[in-house]
Amino acid sequence: MFHIYCPYCEELREEEEFHPKGQAHIARPEEPDACSDEEWGDYLFFRDNPRGIHHEMWLHAVGCRKFFNITRNTVSYEILETYKMGEQPTVGAEHLAREEKTAREGKTDSVQVAEGGQQTVGASDAAQASVKGA
């Protein structure tokens, strides 16, 4: 069960209040009529499907009914950050590389707070409280 921090409600809520809505940050072609079949097909049907860090849109369906974005690991299902529409993610694929490097070097730093993001990553209660309180 996900606990998702809605950046508009500014609260952690249960997964069932939300609906996943697919890949985030897809720009509609400025001139659809000028698109080739290839470009239009890519826009309609081809999505990122990474095994790792994914940026996706979610809808707070039975809450504020607003769309927002989540950066999530599609293997561990860990939510790395949530952010409002129009904002850019602060966590990317390099985060995963960094994490793997840390694991290789044997560091046991399990408490991480996604920089700039609202959702905390495997964070302690105290760290979560500080984010919520902010």
Place this chain on the structure above:
Amino acid sequence: MQRYSGFGLVKHALRHHEDWQRQWRNPTPKPGYDVIIVGGGGHGLATAYYLAKEHGITNVAVLEKGWLGGGNTARNTTIVRSNYLWDESAALYEHAMKHWEGLSQELNYNVMFSQRGVLNLGHTLQDMRDIQRRVNANRLNGIDGEVLDAEGVQSLVPIMDCSKRARYPVMGASWQPRAGVARHDAVAWGYARAADALGVDLLQNTEVTGFKIRDGQIQGVHTNRGDIASKTVGCVTAGNSSVLAGMAGLNLPLESHPLQALVSEPLKPVLDTVVMSNHVHGYISQSDKGDLVIGAGIDGYNGYGQRGSYPTVEHTLQAIVEMFPIFSRVRMNRQWGGIVDTCPDACPILSKTKVKGLYFNCGWGTGGFKATPGSGHVFAASLAKGEMHPIAAPFSIDRFHSGALIDEHGAAGVAH
């Protein structure tokens, strides 16, 4: 290959079952093969088998990063049917159904194919209209099907709540008597054993880490056990297809989602057919062992974690109890998830790619198991001839740019 028979069983019993032959070898990889199949699930093993059997290409390797049939082949709810709406998909799934009907004999392996029929319930007027349309389309394509009313459904499944008091009353159903279930593991093992007997190398614990491509032509694969050369490579890797395509610089219109299933404690025989409902969103059958095999929809988010979410379990069981109040106190034994590669039009991709000699068979989404023999058969023919088999041709990846989609959401999008 040591053939299985009733007489053989008696013979081995007299020897205390101590000298059964291994079902397949555990070979070391050769430097090269005529054809490499990536993915040792049902579809991949079937492809290898038909390559050897029907096309005489026995210098074939199946590369599997884990163990044979350990992915979605081991995780589905074993339903086999062919009542799809559109001509292209009906042809593909009916091709598979015809293979299913003789599969145990062909493989000399009991895949326990049981044609106990499948009901697809309708709960609204629109459901019933769609069912009538689909059954008519099926009949025109030579696929058996009937439209039943609520009394007809009730007489087939006495334990189901078909009363008007139900929250979503059953108005009728489509009924495909030739459909049914099969033993999922046995399908993979049967194909593996038969392929191995024909000389196919089944390489387990062999993970593909990259493709060797020169001048737009595939030359082989990189694996954790060294490089293996081949000018023809077929990828049949379900949920991991996008990852593999990425290694070859290709993009597929797939999204990988967890799809989960669960089984109950074993019960005495109570349900002798398969009941599916798109509307309340659940499907159920009873295995020969007695446990209820239950499934429903995918988790809506992308995931590779091979586990499902609890809200989905709850929704699934709500649907089952809505249809079968008698099961409300049955305890669930196990729950698991598989990673399904869903396509925008709920139809698979069997296709060539921009890389010459590299083929993909993927996008089966939530309903690949039923197609295992047909998928393997047409994909093998395509790999052998270098041209897509006529049944596979409409499922080219080009359809996402030409617009010639095969929209099977009505028959395939929800329940399997």
